[in-house]
Amino acid sequence: MAITKTRNFKLASRLLGLDSKLEQSLLIPFREIKVECTIPKDDGTLASFVGFRVQHDNARGPMKGGIRYHPEVEPDEVNALAQLMTWKTAVAKIPYGGAKGGIGCDPTELSISELERLTRVFTQKIHDLIGIHTDVPAPDMGTGPQTMAWILDEYSKFHGHSPAIVTGKPIDLGGSLGRDAATGRGVLFATEALLNEHGKSIAGQRFAIQGFGNVGSWTAKLINEKGGKIVAVSDVTGAIKNKDGINISGLLEHTEENIGVKGFDGADAIDADSVLVEDCDILIPAALGGVIHRENANEIKAKFIIEGANHPTDPEADETKWVQNIQGFMWDEEKVNKELKSYMTRGFKDLKEMCKTHSCDLRMGAFSLGVNRVAQATTGRRPSASSAPAPWPKSWRSLDALSYTPVTHSVCINGVLHFGAQSFVDPNKYKVVTFNLGSERFGLIDLPDELQINPVVDRLVKYRGTACLVKYDNCFDLPNGKRVHRLFVKEENEDKLSPILVQIPGWRNVAGNLAFDFTGTTEEDEELVAVSSVGIDGYHYVIYFNSETELLRKIKIDGGSSGATL
Incomplete structure (x- = not known):
């Protein structure tokens, strides 16, 4: 599928005469997310699944696309479907970009409670990366209204009531009349x-x-x-x-x-x-x-x-539901169907014009129409030459650098800056880069094989006097209420990070439904520190854990608000 979609895009790009730089920028996704979702099964054992969300393009509006549960969900397929959503929403001329997501699992082999736990864990891992003006998920193969209801509920724990965060949810929760059809x-x-x-x-x-x-x-x-x-x-x-x-x-x-x-x-x-x-x-x-x-x-x-596979008309149906949720009222089924027919009829008319202009078949006309609209939106949003930033002062000194670009905040330990970085040469290769402020020399710290850094949610912190990589998706809750963190810590006298496990007893009783990010240790290197997202009361919380005494305590930040940042 990925090869086919890229081939069709390349042909459409050639037909439209796009330059190579614009073509490349349209092809590369905005963001690719891969997370591990570990859940306790009904029999008490732990099971791990891999989830994906690919956000392809947002030049024309919030990214939009389904979440599928299927054993064969894998990165290339999700990437191809996200790209396809970008062109489909553009053909329909609705204010969306393209995205797609999924979890590699067989939903028929999981109980309802296991599916709920899996969905909620997946939502916890991606909630900061989706949003009503950013990326709006929808049902797909193996998912449905109930799945969307779980996502809505879990997302709302972090961001307040947000009915527009998903489409395809039950009517009682703000879903659209006529959505099933x-x-x-x-x-x-x-x-x-x-x-x-x-x-x-x-x-x-x-x-x-x-x-x-x-x-x-x-x-x-x-x-x-x-x-x-x-x-x-x-x-x-x-x-x-x-x-x-x-x-x-x-x-x-x-x-x-x-x-x-x-x-x-x-x-x-x-x-x-x-x-x-x-x-x-x-x-x-x-x-x-x-x-x-x-x-x-x-x-x-x-x-x-007439291709009904891969939900070619989902964008038209979903746009009406998203608008209803943003506006806070419901359309009746007749209006939903009327809007849907309007989008489909108008889209077909524009498609025929594109085919006539470029003397191509319907498939290539559809790709060309979608790619052209996204290309126009992309170039229209680029800064002009007059607004480009001024050149750096000539008096600045140049330093010998490495072929890595920073992807995390830096942390200074004993006069040495540390930051996570991605290779220019191989985008799938990551290391921790060090910079000695005294000698002005760079160094590299290796990561475990195939370990990657998510620039959005992963962070580098100081942990017991050394550098520690905190993977957002490397923690899970045990049925007994414990929270387990898998941290990657620099080994003494060695330039590599190695995994360690930190178990925090009583986590569920103290943290409740709040989501916490592990941020490091206190200055005395005695306690782990985790900072919460905004709770339903509008406040942030901080959790301290002393690994020696196993004392766990939660502190409310008085005077905080939903707009606060920590």
Whole structure:
């Protein structure tokens, strides 16, 4: 998927004549986040999962994209989907950028309580990096309204009540009427726009739908109501066909009772992959991406392909919900559907104009339209030459430097500055750089293999007289109420950091629901110090822990406010 998306972007960039620097800036994501989520399972054991959030571009507005729970979630896929969201929101001309996230897990193998714990831990790890004007998550594969409700609740513990932080949440929590049908309805509107262009209507057309989850089932239901004939359907349980048309109402009842299309009496069972090559007028892939490839493309008999996979209409549906939450009131379902149709119709019209201008097909027209709008927004926000900063004074001295750039605040220990840094040569390589203020010489401290520094949330602190890297995602709570911190401390007389574990008993009883960041030790190097985010009462708190006496105490900062920084 990543290779395909990059290839399409490159072709669109060439079509638009973008310069290489702008092309590179549009391709590289704004931020990539990788966190470890450790939770206690129902049986008392600990389980660790890896979560991702890729924020691709915010030139046109807050970044937007779903969070999926699936065993095959991995960085390249999330990156590609985040990039795709950027172009999709631009094509629809809505004020969003692109993002995507997920956790590598099988949600069917986790209990509801385990899924809740996993979601809340993931939210704790990324809450400072998302926001209603920054990055707004949404449901995706393996997640739904309940997942969004957990994210909303956990996020609100840190930032106050924030209904607009997610879309796709339950209606009782500010979700949008018609949201469950929105993606399928978007596919319907896109299909109508395409058929109208060819002087046709949905009535009488024969459809094959690959995928019968939320997107596929609603698409089938809405198309059936418009007079379309669904002749083939598949999902993870199997595939069925009926050349005279499948009874969709009956199939929906069957899937509710049997969790899948397999065994439906009103159609013949067929091979799952054959749905893509069934004799039909319109094919709608509405499951995972990448199902149409070189091996089966020539066998497809459909005149048109409407892609419902990867939620192509989520941005249009979600924008209306985000606006409602920001404004603090609800639209009725009719208005939601009207806004959705407006976005889809307008987007298709702009797409046709782009295809006409550049003599390209619909796919390349869509990529070119999206890339062009993001490129215009990006160049429009760049500073002009007149506003560029003045050159440094010529009297400043130059020092021999290393090929590393700082990514953390510095800490001074015995006349030596320490800071986390990223390699210019290999962006995946990190070290701690030292600078001796007396000799004016640089040095390097190695990190454990493959350990990376998150510039946003990780920090370098002084711990018992030496440098210590605090990884934001290297702590977890045990069922017995203990908090465990995994710190990376410089070994004596060696230029490397090594991990140590610090267990804090009674943490849950003292910290409660507040989120704390470990910041180092007191000047006497006797106690660990953790500083909280803002609590629901508007105050910050500080926790001290003496590892020798195991005394844990919480201090309220009187006079603090939600705007305070520590």
